[in-house]
Amino acid sequence: MDTTNTTADLKSATMDADTHSAHYHTKSEVPTQLPPLGPDMRPLWPPKVDILMTVLFGIAVFSMPIWLQPFGAAYPDLMQRFAIFGIFAIGFNILFGLTGYLSFGHAAFLGIGSYAAVWSFKLLSLNVVPAIILSVLIAGVFAAAIGYVSLRRSGIYFSILTLAFAQMCYNLAYSVLTPITNGETGLRVLRNDPRVLDALVGSSEVAIPRASFFGISMTGMAGFWACAVCLMIAFYIALRITRSPFGMMLRGIKSNQTRMAYVGFNTRPYTLVAFIVSGMYAGLAGALLAVVDPLAGAERMQWTASGEVVLMTILGGAGTLLGPFIGAVLIKYFENIFSALGHTTLSDAFSFLPDGVREFAVSIVSPFVGEGWHLTLGVLFVLVVIFLPGGLAEGFRRIGRMFRGGNKSETSS
Amino acid sequence: MTKFERPSRRGFLQGTAIAGATLAVPTFFTRGAWAQANFCNAPKGASVVLGFNVPQTGSYADEGADELRAYQLAVKHLNGEGDGGMLNTMKPSNLKGNGILGKKVEYVTGDTQTKSDAARASARRMIEKDGVIMFGGGSSSGVAIAQQSLAQEIGVVYMCGLTHSNDTTGKDKRRYGFRHFFNAYMSGEALGPVLAEVMGKDRRAYHLTADYTWGWTQEESIKNATEALGWETAQTVRTPLGAGDFSQYLTPVLNSGADVLILNHYGNDMVNSLTQAVQFGMRDKQVNGKQFEIVVPLYSELMAEGAGEAVKGIFGTSNWDWKLTDEGTAAFTKSFGQEYGRPPSQAAHTCYVQTLLYANAAETAGTFYPPEVIKALEGFEFDGMGNGPTLYRADDHQCFKDVLVVRGKENPSSQFDLLEVYKVVPRDQVTYKADIFGGELGPYEVAGCAA
Numbered sequence: 007m008d009t010t011n012t013t014a015d016l017k018s019a020t021m022d023a024d025t026h027s028a029h030y031h032t033k034s035e036v037p038t039q040l041p042p043l044g045p046d047m048r049p050l051w052p053p054k055v056d057i058l059m060t061v062l063f064g065i066a067v068f069s070m071p072i073w074l075q076p077f078g079a080a081y082p083d084l085m086q087r088f089a090i091f092g093i094f095a096i097g098f099n100i101l102f103g104l105t106g107y108l109s110f111g112h113a114a115f116l117g118i119g120s121y122a123a124v125w126s127f128k129l130l131s132l133n134v135v136p137a138i139i140l141s142v143l144i145a146g147v148f149a150a151a152i153g154y155v156s157l158r159r160s161g162i163y164f165s166i167l168t169l170a171f172a173q174m175c176y177n178l179a180y181s182v183l184t185p186i187t188n189g190e191t192g193l194r195v196l197r198n199d200p201r202v203l204d205a206l207v208g209s210s211e212v213a214i215p216r217a218s219f220f221g222i223s224m225t226g227m228a229g230f231w232a233c234a235v236c237l238m239i240a241f242y243i244a245l246r247i248t249r250s251p252f253g254m255m256l257r258g259i260k261s262n263q264t265r266m267a268y269v270g271f272n273t274r275p276y277t278l279v280a281f282i283v284s285g286m287y288a289g290l291a292g293a294l295l296a297v298v299d300p301l302a303g304a305e306r307m308q309w310t311a312s313g314e315v316v317l318m319t320i321l322g323g324a325g326t327l328l329g330p331f332i333g334a335v336l337i338k339y340f341e342n343i344f345s346a347l348g349h350t351t352l353s354d355a356f357s358f359l360p361d362g363v364r365e366f367a368v369s370i371v372s373p374f375v376g377e378g379w380h381l382t383l384g385v386l387f388v389l390v391v392i393f394l395p396g397g398l399a400e401g402f403r404r405i406g407r408m409f410r411g412g413n414k415s416e417t418s419s
Numbered sequence: 420m421t422k423f424e425r426p427s428r429r430g431f432l433q434g435t436a437i438a439g440a441t442l443a444v445p446t447f448f449t450r451g452a453w454a455q456a457n458f459c460n461a462p463k464g465a466s467v468v469l470g471f472n473v474p475q476t477g478s479y480a481d482e483g484a485d486e487l488r489a490y491q492l493a494v495k496h497l498n499g500e501g502d503g504g505m506l507n508t509m510k511p512s513n514l515k516g517n518g519i520l521g522k523k524v525e526y527v528t529g530d531t532q533t534k535s536d537a538a539r540a541s542a543r544r545m546i547e548k549d550g551v552i553m554f555g556g557g558s559s560s561g562v563a564i565a566q567q568s569l570a571q572e573i574g575v576v577y578m579c580g581l582t583h584s585n586d587t588t589g590k591d592k593r594r595y596g597f598r599h600f601f602n603a604y605m606s607g608e609a610l611g612p613v614l615a616e617v618m619g620k621d622r623r624a625y626h627l628t629a630d631y632t633w634g635w636t637q638e639e640s641i642k643n644a645t646e647a648l649g650w651e652t653a654q655t656v657r658t659p660l661g662a663g664d665f666s667q668y669l670t671p672v673l674n675s676g677a678d679v680l681i682l683n684h685y686g687n688d689m690v691n692s693l694t695q696a697v698q699f700g701m702r703d704k705q706v707n708g709k710q711f712e713i714v715v716p717l718y719s720e721l722m723a724e725g726a727g728e729a730v731k732g733i734f735g736t737s738n739w740d741w742k743l744t745d746e747g748t749a750a751f752t753k754s755f756g757q758e759y760g761r762p763p764s765q766a767a768h769t770c771y772v773q774t775l776l777y778a779n780a781a782e783t784a785g786t787f788y789p790p791e792v793i794k795a796l797e798g799f800e801f802d803g804m805g806n807g808p809t810l811y812r813a814d815d816h817q818c819f820k821d822v823l824v825v826r827g828k829e830n831p832s833s834q835f836d837l838l839e840v841y842k843v844v845p846r847d848q849v850t851y852k853a854d855i856f857g858g859e860l861g862p863y864e865v866a867g868c869a870a
Contacts, residue, residue: 083543181630181659190631190660191561191586192535194568197859213862214572223866225573226547299543300572301565303535342544346529377475377530 056249060242063328067234071227079339082226083298087338089233090294093240095318095330097287100244102316103325104253105280106260107157110165110312111172114152115145115285117179117307119292121187124302127195127217131203134217134224134232138293145289146282148175153281157274160263172312179304192303217297229298236294237331240287245327247283256280260325317383321390323397332398340383347375458788459574460550467522467787469494469774470529470545470554472566473580477533478661479558479686481721482766486556486580487528488759489767493774496754497524504754505775508747508803513782520781527551533558533660535565542566546575552787553578553777555770557600558686559660560584560633567596574865576789578773581766583685583717584633585640588817589856591632594863595789597796597811599776599818600769603637604851606716606736607644609822609844614734618679618712620649625677627668627692629684630657637683641716653677658684658692665692669699678706680713689715690725697729718825720764723837730827730837737823739768739805740840748805762835772804776811790863808846814853816860822849 066073070088074080079088094116101107122141130136156167179187187193195215217224224232247253255276258266266273296302305311318337323329352372356364374382394401462468471490473483495501499516506514518524527549529541545551554570557563557580564587570577571593579587579598583606588598614622624645628634634657642652653675658668669692672680680701684692696702696713704711715722718735741752741762751771755763763771780795781787797813806820824842831837 078548081544081548083540083547087540181657184630189561190535192565194565197861214865216572299539299569301535301539301568303565305534306536342540346527346544 052246052249056245059327060238060245063241064238067237068231070234071230077339077343079343082230084338084342085230086233086294086298087342088335089230089237090291090298091315091318091334091338092237092331093233093294094288094291094315095322095334096237096240096244096327097284097291098315099284099319099324099326099330100247100256100287101280101284102319103323103330104248104256104260105277107160107277107281108165108316109156109168109281109284110309110316111152111168111170111175112284112288112315113307113309113311114172114175115149115288116292116295116311117175117302117304118148119145119289120296120302120306121179121193121292122289123293123296124193124195124300125186127201127215127296127300128193128199129202131201132195132212132215132218133203134219134293134297136203137217137297138236138290141293141296142286142289145292146286149282149285149289150278153278153285157277157281169309169312172307173309176304176307176309179307187302187304190304192301195300215300217300224297233294233298236290240290241327241331244287248327252276252279317387319397321387321397323399326397326399329397329399336386336398337383340379344375344379344382345377351375460546460552462522462550462552462787465522466525467519468549468551469524469526469777470542470549470551470556471526471770472529472531472538472541472545472554472556473770474533474556474558474562475530478688479533481725482558482581482686482719482764483531483556485721485764485767486558486770489755489763489771490526490528490555490774492755492758493771494524494526495758497774497778501758502750502754505747505751505772505804508750509775509779509801510803511801512779514775514779515782519778520785520787524778529556531556531559531562531566533562535562538562538566539569542569542577543573546573551575555773555777556580557582557770558766559631560587560636561631563587563596563598564591564632567591567593570595571861571865574789576777576792578777580770580773582633583637585636585856586632586858588815589636590858592815592817592858592860594793594816594860595865597773597776597816599773599809599811600765601736601738601820601822601849602817603633603640603716605822605849606637607640608849608851609824609842610641610714610716610734610736611644611648613824613842614645614679614714615648615650617734619709622679622709622712623651623653623677623707624679624681624714625653625672625675626655626681626683627665627672628655628657629660629688631660633685634683637716638681641681641683650679658688661688663691665695666699668692669696669701672696673699673701673704673706673711676707678709678711680711682713682715683717684715685717685719686722687725689722693726693733694729702732718838719766720762720835720838721766723827724834731829733827734841735825737825737838737840738765740765740823740825740838741768742836742838742840743805743823745803745805745807747803751805768805775804776801793863810846812853814860815856815858817853819846819850821846 070085071080098112101109119141122144123137126137126140152171156164159167180189197215219232222228259273259276263273318333319330321336322333352368356367359367390397471487473486474480475483496504496506498518503516506516527545529545531538531541542554545554553576555578560582563579563582567577577596579596581600582598583600583603585602585604626638628638638655656668680696682689682692693715701711702713713733715733715735718737723730752762780792783795784791796811799811802808809818809820811818822844823840824844825838826841828837828839
């Protein structure tokens with residue numbers, strides 16, 4: 007099993023978005039040269055490239071307040087969103103990218119996570135730890151139930167089933183279960199909620215109900231650091247899942263489920279676990295949404311939200327580790343920054359042009375910003391799907407290969 | 420070929436230390452950016468930024484567009500451009516027409532999409548990125564309440580735009596939220612006696628209600644007011660916001676034995692449900708030997724414009740109407756008309772007035788420091804803003820002023836002249852005790868985004 011593991015790691019590395027995969031690329035063609043590992047030589051350390059990748063990813067995430075500055079996106083709310091929807095997309099990718107099951111109802115778990123977290127803030131404690139644990143668990147339970155039914159079908163039927171379940175959840179939250187979800191207004195944390203755990207250690211009365219991590223209030227940058235830490239953990243777990251024999255099994259299911267069945271594997275437990283894990287990721291993302299802003303609204307369960315995560319994953323690169331995160335950042339950036347660009351901002355931006363030309367330039371560009379940000383996103387999506395079917399991650403890989411290709415003659419010896 | 424080795428203990432420790440240091444670097448750069456002077460978004464430099472967060476898409480988009488027009492006009496007038504509008508009629512006023520506290524007013528806009536989530540995200544962008552000192556806007560009470568909570572959490576004043584739910588200044592009231600618009604309770608108190616007078620005391624009402632906080636409280640208020648006058652309530656049915664097609668909800672109405680249909684809908688929902696009800700021929704029906712009637716408790720010119728012929732003779736209430744004859748209304752309608760070629764809606768009016776009231780409070784307080792501005796607004800009694808003498812009650816941050824009962828005009832003289840003021844219900848009749856809805860304002864001092 008361990009030998010398989012290492013080989014699997016090497017093979018899988020070539021499928022990934024990281025630029026270091028090429029180091030492996032040459033190796034995986036000669037796997038026989040590797041010394042076989044005995045059962046007592048289990049690799050305690052993950053492959054170096056994984057550590058390197060996690061560290062680089064960590065640096066990129068934690069330095070967001072610096073490198074996002076020129077893009078006008080370095081403010082806490084948006085960076086929190088990058089991290090949170092990054093988690094959501096990375097989790098979604100475990101199901102869609104790895105296992106090949108396209109769920110159109112993942113926003114349901116996002117919403118369930120949020121509601122669970124807000125209820126935890128209301129009933130248990132304003133501390134984020136119980137809220138996060140509770141939401142991940144509850145989202146997992148719902149994922150198990152929905153997955154158990156939906157996974158009896160595959161392909162388009164599976165997608166439709168998940169979509170139907172998600173819309174059911176949305177409608178329940180929106181109107182039927184109003185006492186639990188507070189309907190359209192959204193569930194909020196109030197000053198005089200019971201908060202049993204807080205009451206045990208002191209007073210449950212607070213002036214302003216805010217989520218906190220043992221006294222550190224989760225607003226502004228603190229909220230972002232918390233989300234970033236969660237993102238790192240989520241990313242590393244996803245990385246380990248991808249590299250594991252279990253991940254290999256999921257990829258086998260994606261490439262040919264029937265063959266897997268003939269080889270003697272019962273695939274259903276694997277798909278169900280993948281579904282639950284990715285549901286729990288969505289639950290974590292939902293919980294974090296409630297942590298940084300203690301309000302849960304039904305609209306985050308709507309089908310548009312489910313569609314958004316599919317877009318993120320495909321745009322960034324389905325089946326890659328970094329792709330979904332890149333997609334999430336891009337879409338949230340468009341949604342928050344592009345949508346706020348107005349006519350005046352454009353005129354300022356083109357102020358270096360002579361009057362007539364500026365008017366022309368503004369009139370050309372303005373349908374693509376502001377309310378028209380969906381249009382830009384649509385164009386980008388079409389371009390990516392046509393020219394880079396592997397998503398933006400494939401684009402980066404191509405660029406990386408080009409550079410290495412140029413240098414190869416000097417360094418390959 | 421490179422060899423893959425497990426890192427040595429020393430190597431690992433060194434690596435960890437370097438990684439840790441690298442991760443900590445950003446905090447040194449960012450800490451300063453968020454530790455602002457003494458309160459959230461204290462204006463530095465020669466200008467001050469206001470945030471206008473209105474629905475630009477969705478069921479209430481028309482209202483949002485008009486609100487935005489009013490905000491832009493208010494900013495113009497505050498900066499001393501244009502003819503000054505209500506700056507000239509407001510009493511008492513400390514406004515000088517040179518910005519607020521000598522700082523030029525700038526603004527940013529956002530789209531609430533009539534969704535609580537999106538509205539809060541947009542508001543946080545304004546607060547965290549654009550550094551707004553005050554934000555405002557509305558059209559959905561759910562969204563207004565969500566933003567008002569955010570205002571309290573983060574410590575930036577929120578001046579509600581159009582929001583009509585009792586909860587906004589009732590059980591969900593907040594120290595940092597203020598509402599100039601009237602509410603469902605006042606609508607009920609004003610409309611009830613008129614309905615009884617026109618339609619008689621022996622009526623059975625059927626409610627169709629938008630399924631969120633505003634719909635719920637309006638249904639409750641109208642129900643209480645009409646039942647107190649002897650009406651019965653046949654049934655109350657909740658409809659989802661933005662349903663578009665209401666035929667499935669309208670079909671059962673005629674078979675229910677009700678002879679009045681009360682539409683607790685607003686914006687495009689009201690346009691659709693009223694138009695469909697009229698198309699169903701409901702207004703030509705006789706039920707229980709009486710003419711079947713439709714009532715729309717909260718009315719607006721924009722909705723009347725959308726519904727066209729269907730509004731003729733329909734009763735409702737309104738916060739303000741551009742055809743009022745006082746000098747404040749005249750001044751505002753004139754400058755709005757000159758700017759945009761159309762009369763302002765009540766949504767535009769309330770947003771315009773709110774912006775001026777905030778600016779005046781800051782001038783009065785002599786600072787932008789929110790607790791002082793809030794204290795200047797609380798209990799502020801003013802006139803000349805189109806509603807007669809008005810009080811910003813300190814207990815719940817609700818404005819008390821006259822309420823208009825309006826009716827769809829039978830023979831409109833123009834496309835904007837669709838409603839006639841049937842009765843002006845005086846302020847005393849719609850005033851209620853502050854504690855009937857419960858709720859708590861919360862503290863003045865919040866360690867918000869400056870913390």
